[in-house]
Amino acid sequence: MNTLYKAHNFTSFQCDRSRAFYIDFKHKLVKLSFCQLLAFREQVKNIDLDAHFSGKNKHGVEILVLCNRSHIFIFDTYECIALKDLMKGTFAMLELNSLLILEV
Amino acid sequence: MKDLVRQKLSINVEIMDMLNKQIEKEAVSSSAYLAMASWCDHNGLENSANFFYEQSAEEREHMLKIFKFINDNGGTAYAPEVKSVMHEFNSLEEVFEAALDQEIEITQSIHSLVQKCRKLNDFTSEYFLQWFVNEQMEEEQLMRRVLELFDLMGDEPLKYIDDRIPGVREE
Numbered sequence: 001m002n003t004l005y006k007a008h009n010f011t012s013f014q015c016d017r018s019r020a021f022y023i024d025f026k027h028k029l030v031k032l033s034f035c036q037l038l039a040f041r042e043q044v045k046n047i048d049l050d051a052h053f054s055g056k057n058k059h060g061v062e063i064l065v066l067c068n069r070s071h072i073f074i075f076d077t078y079e080c081i082a083l084k085d086l087m088k089g090t091f092a093m094l095e096l097n098s099l100l101i102l103e104v
Numbered sequence: 105m106k107d108l109v110r111q112k113l114s115i116n117v118e119i120m121d122m123l124n125k126q127i128e129k130e131a132v133s134s135s136a137y138l139a140m141a142s143w144c145d146h147n148g149l150e151n152s153a154n155f156f157y158e159q160s161a162e163e164r165e166h167m168l169k170i171f172k173f174i175n176d177n178g179g180t181a182y183a184p185e186v187k188s189v190m191h192e193f194n195s196l197e198e199v200f201e202a203a204l205d206q207e208i209e210i211t212q213s214i215h216s217l218v219q220k221c222r223k224l225n226d227f228t229s230e231y232f233l234q235w236f237v238n239e240q241m242e243e244e245q246l247m248r249r250v251l252e253l254f255d256l257m258g259d260e261p262l263k264y265i266d267d268r269i270p271g272v273r274e275e
Contacts, residue, residue, distance in 0.1 A: 014108060016106040
């Protein structure tokens with residue numbers, strides 16, 4: 001497995017053999033198809049971080065459901081910031097990889 | 105490392121995001137035309153109402169075209185959320201002016217999408233969007249022709265202008 005990006009306690013990987021992606025949430029390793037990775041990225045993108053600081057999100061947590069409801073996660077504000085970083089970094093690395101392959 | 109993204113997705117991820125935004129815009133546009141159709145119906149302007157019902161259906165068709173394009177190419181299209189649209193207007197002329205402004209906004213959005221496709225070398229999406237470039241040109245022309253009617257028949261009763269609306273689309 002190739003490491004794509006690491007942010008706080010989370011790490012994303014790509015596995016060429018299974019043609020899948022993995023995210024290590026420290027206590028749990030989750031396998032995602034590309035479609036599921038896109039869906040997770042969208043969920044993370046839709047997290048309103050401002051609401052965590054303005055008091056609109058009173059509990060300061062986000063509940064995300066992954067991979068056709070196979071997994072459920074509860075993330076606090078700090079983890080949400082890390083998740084946003086993880087998704088940005090992961091997709092930047094994937095784009096960089098595409099560019100490198102094109103160049104070769 | 106394999107390019108798994110390219111294996112699964114024929115279009116650029118950034119373009120996919122922009123296309124999803126475009127889906128939202130087309131949905132808002134479709135909903136706004138419905139509001140215009142409703143206003144016309146309530147004011148006894150039957151032809152104008154039909155004109156906007158048809159416009160609303162067209163915008164929905166545009167939205168579905170983009171929706172299918174994203175999914176067919178391995179991406180994920182998201183069902184749009186439509187927030188409030190304007191239901192109050194002062195006159196029929198204001199309704200058509202709002203419709204033209206809306207079309208201009210959509211045109212600009214399509215143009216920036218094409219621009220981005222060129223920047224990112226996403227030729228698949230650029231080719232797909234060419235249809236929209238042409239369509240938007242026609243939509244703008246249509247709205248302009250209706251507004252010209254108001255310039256030509258300014259003092260005539262609204263009913264006369266409304267009677268002419270179906271003819272504008274057929275031109």
